[in-house]
Amino acid sequence: MSINRVNISGNLTRDPEMRVTGSGTQILSFGVAVNDRRRNPQSGEWEDYPNYVDCVVFGARADPLSRFLSKGMKVAVEGKLRYSSWESKDGQRRSKLEVVVDEVEFLSQRSQQGGGSYQQGAGQPYQQASSFDAPVAAAPAAPQGGYTPAPAPVQAPPAADVYDEDIPF
Template identity: 80%
Template sequence: MSINRVNISGNLTRDPELRVTGSGTQILSFGVAVNDRRRNPQTGEWEDYPNFVDCVVFGARAEPLSRFLSKGTKVAVEGKLRYSSWESKDGSKRSKLEVVVDEVEFLSSRGQQGGYQQDAGGFQQAGGAQFQQAPSYSAPVAAAPAQFAPQGGFANPAPAPVQAPPSTDVYDEDIPF
């Protein structure tokens, strides 16, 4: 058995390139810079060394994704490695290893990179397009219901009492499985 999964996070090295094949398949190509840390033998200090990873997205996700990516955007990419080899026009053999992307997660806010600014209603692109911010989710708190406050709002609920762990008088023979 073999596993071919890759997870990287870093900044885009260039604006993504969108192209369409003769059969209509959309292909989005971009590069991600990731750092490797090594100790400098002369100074003994840790230094960052960049690695540049080519990434490619196929199909219907390519065009919409190209609108949100730009040089410098920080992303996390998940996918699989693909090795390609070919012969160039001058006859030399060429090869490359790239990531075929399954998932992309945006790690930097659009206000930091790519010409986006965040406001109260969502994100505003430099060209004027408005993007709504995804609502945040927090897990419900298992506590007593909120009490109505006299000033017209809800008071904070009292925290649920902390329960003591069960006694340790349980033996393996008592477990039904």
């Protein structure tokens, strides 16, 4: 048995890039910088070393998510690793390891001033369904005076005629 799950948190290294395949599938790509701490052998001090992780979101979830992500935001990402290899135009073999995103949690939000600065938020999740359909929860609320997205519709569970006496334990 093997498990392929990844949880990372860090800052977006660039604005997300949206593209569409010939069949109409939306693909959102972005990068997340995650720090690793190591002791410097010369000075003995602990130092942060960044790791840059490529992330990708497929399908209908890509467009709404692209409207809320931007360079510098702090996010937590959950997904699975995917390895890709190809031959470049110059004939060299290339490969990469990326995270196929299942869920994104916003750990910071845009400030009222706009620009590229962010404030620490409450960490409101933008959870994704396990299939590549629509988002399960609404994106984080914007600060006062900003754009507030419509909340996701709440679906009632299906009616079930199950009573306590029907449960066998």
